[in-house]
Amino acid sequence: MKNVLVLYYTQSGQLEEIARTIAKPLLEDAEVSVTFCNIEMVKPFPFPWKKASFFDAFPESFLQIPSEIHAPSQYVLSKKYDLVILAYQVWYLSPSIPINSFLKSEFAKPLLENTPVVTVIGCRNMWALAQEKMKALLVATGAKLVGNIALVDRHINHVSVITIVEWMFTGKKEKFLGIFPRPGVSDKDIAESSKFGTVILNHLKADSFTSLQTELVANDAVEIRPFLIEMDKKANKMFKIWANIIVKKTTSRPAWLKGFNIYLLVAIWVMSPIVYILHLFTYPLKYASIKRGKSYYSGV
Template sequence: MKRVLVVYYSQSGDVTRAAESFTRYLNTPEVELNWECIKPKVDYPSPWSLYKFFDVFPECVNQEPPEIYPPKFSGDEKFDLVIIGYQVWFLAPSLPIQGFFKSKYAKVLKGTKVITLVVCRNMWHSASETIKKMIAEVGGIHIDNVVLTHQGSPLATFVTTPRLLLTGKKNRFLGFLPAAGVRDEDISALSRFGKRLANNLAALSNSSPQPMLKGLGAVEVNQRYVIPEVIGWVVYRPWAKIARFFGKQGSWSRIPIICIFAVQLVFAIPIVLIVSTAVQLLFAPLIHKKIASYVELLKAPSGVGEKSTITHPLK
């Protein structure tokens, strides 16, 4: 019998539904499926209040997560596979998932094969690379990465995703904008990955770090988001440090800084999109290879055949 642990955190319920679909074919007598929803000691409401949403920004970027309540498993337990489902907050893994990696319970990943499942709007690149680094730091063996993004164009999700976060409403909006979150069909399609795993359970016992989900379309990288996200990550870091300098999460002393950041972000996003489009048009011959290399890194480990040695385009 193979022991599989599913570690996840979900607010809207999309991550939960995604993980359930992913593991549908693993509900068999040959698999002991263990579920663990990470519970942070800090409350993160759903839907968010506007200020509370922006107030988690510094800690997300600076990787200062909250403590988590003890899970049902111990860090010394052994599993054949761990599946980690997470959201993206401000281009970083959500704070509860960061809290898991910073806890002693992350030892459960040491020497264990890990598959990551990210559910987010569209800019998941930085968070994915951060998770890969965290897995490596605790000794996990990252064999596959699966990405599921929200439905709709970038302009549509610029409206529908904040509406979902702040009101909890997922239905179509204004008569022409799609429903928020991920499509039911896309969630249902995740079962193909669990089916591949169920048909190859013996592979979990070997020491090979080779991906098991290669060829199933686990990761789709839209190159139009690469430069905007890189710019966003560069801009976020100094803002996060400044806000943190004025106090911890929930402190009154940093309210003015958080409010200024929120206002400038609304105006900065369209500017960044315009600038990034211009950069890609004007400097395409110079940056094409760099972007292509980074895309291959983002697809790894599921999207490329060999272990990648590519570095982040800013390094």
């Protein structure tokens, strides 16, 4: 009998749906026991978000400052697992506060130490550098990262910005104004993600995860868009400055968060199109490093 733990946090339910779909082939196998664990915050984040709370989550998300979580049940904590599937969302280019809080809590090490972990990301589209931060968090718990699956909104970057904001602020995963595409990960991509569960199951039963990521990648588990990685790197540098200033503010914090809001609008709607044009022109010159980056970020 193999024991698998599926850990996740979700606000809209999207990440739970993804985690459960991926876990389906494991659930259907008589030799595998699957336990689900939803990470819960002592002070829950609102959903749908209000604009102020959405930006208020920025400094602590980016600086990876944990908050208190509820202890997972005794049932979850009492078992030793052969594999952990850790499903997380990206908040401000970093693993979300609930996931970061779990990984920095006293509960993470006993559950993850010396245990193979497959990370599953469900986000808008910018996850590459968040996964680098995830790698460091997993190393600190003694976990062994063996696979990564990233499900994203496949629409044009700026379209997904508009639709996700609408989704986060209304709580409705619907076509904005009836003309925009539905936000988030598509139903098709979610439904098809059970194929990753089948790949994981085969490796679990073979007691070897050595070639798991290669096989996941061959099944389109990750799609690397070089422009998004370039933006992710640039934005990380700027977010670091903003977050470190804002986190030290007390009474002037709301005003600084408004300033960050304006910066973000300018970065997305003015700077990013310019970076995109430059990216296209310099693409042939940077081809070799882009290729190296693609291979690196596809791996674990």
